[in-house]
Amino acid sequence: MADPDLAAPSPDWTIDQGWENYTAEEHGVWKTLYERQIKLLENRACDEFVAGMHALPMGPDEIPNFKKLSEVLMKKTGWQVVAVPGLVPDDVFFEHLANRRFPSGNFIRKPHELDYLEEPDVFHDVFGHVPMLMNPVFADYIQAYGVGGLKAQKLGMLKQLARVYWYTVEFGLVRQRNGLRIYGAGIASSYTESLFCTDDPSPNRIRFELERVMRTNYRIDDFQEVYFVLDNLEALLELDRIDFAPIYERIKAQPELQPWDVAPEDEVLHRGTGVYHDAKR
Template sequence: MDGSRGNLPAGLRGDYAAAGPDFTLPQDWAAYPPADHATWRRLYARQTALLPRHAAAAFRAGLARLDFATGVPDFAQASARLRAATGWALVAVPGLIPEDAFFAHLAARRFPVTHWIRRPEELDYIVEPDIFHDAFGHVPLLTQPAFARFLEAYGRLGETAARIGALQPLARLYWHMVEFGLIREAGALRAYGAGILSSSAETLHATAGAAPRRLRFDVRRVLRSDYFIDDLQPTYFVIDDYADLFDATQDLPALLAEARDAAPIPPGAAAPGDQPVT
């Protein structure tokens, strides 16, 4: 690796010097100390207690297939199960990686997972995504075929978005629909987004809280909707089926350009055409 971290912020805690040109590095699962496995199990127990009432069925089924309960997951074992389900695999990375590397991994059905875990004093909030957020939050839904197709298509759109200066609208789509997405199941709202399901506070806020605005998924609205990166979300978008996400990517190049040239919608604000979901 040449030492460049592209557009990444300074002060990230991962070992970027050990990463290759594609920002991957060996996971070295055997090197995790017992304390890291204990932190994982503590987080896992807390979050899984919320899943029956608040998590989407596909997330729960995917988590059961991956067998993550005993400690920090082994990426090689998890990848074997993902390949059998949807053709995806996991790659270890030092933390946040540049957008072009991230898009390239997704387009090749490789999901980048931070290899380190938070400290015990960071159980409730962590500034950077860690292995629990990435693996527990994101990986179970990669067993869902329609969602897996959407995420691959999203990665392939990265080059187009960069070329036309529309990376911010594309980032909004990932934030709202991958990190903080909701789905309606049997008349109830359930969470599938990683940012929700890796956080106990966000899980309760998103699915049961009275304050958030919950809107029917509209890709044009999503591409213009700004968000908070350090607070509970004021707005969530609700799909009826994971195929809705993949279908939305078919017209996305033109819609990205449209959103690039439109005024953003502030976090929590209403907009014409909003369709609330209760």
């Protein structure tokens, strides 16, 4: 959702990136974040993320120019990156996705905020999200999510659909030939969570099942207590073809699950120790 005190700069909330206004310090923050993250992800990110990163005009020395990114994206998958001042209203967000426009914050975090930022900045949005938009399967999935979001709003089921986005686009893992790999932007743009989600024994790792995910709350203030794992990214295409209306009706009658819950029907790939979050409770 948008900051309620922030006025819409335009009907679709887009603004000029203002690339020429970035300072040397801001480019330096990008460089610090980029260099430590790119090394970490070489053996943790999924193949599609790595391929997308290599194909984009994105490097360590400067914050990427959205126009240059969009030129490459448009040729590959028909997407473009548009600048927004921060979080935008849900309907605006879905409308952009449904039309293959990815809204990205144009600001970058301060040097003292390298490891945690409440609001997504240009590093999270561009480094974390844009490489996956070079993959045709994922690009189609994100557009379908935008269309589905507009429908979910009308049905009053936005919370349930938002959980699908959270546990796939933001914090998703996928099985590949070399083991579990990251494709979610919330992980890919976070040094500490990139380590936690794949290496730490604390969280549960459970095979992705749509209705299970739609019933599961998530954390916004710390590492995730559960990661849902796809067998492959092509499984996302199945979500494009599903009629969500009957699913919404079914899950209305089922209890919500907490992030630490393990349900009897779960296919548990790794049963977490829970040590990390238990120590904080």
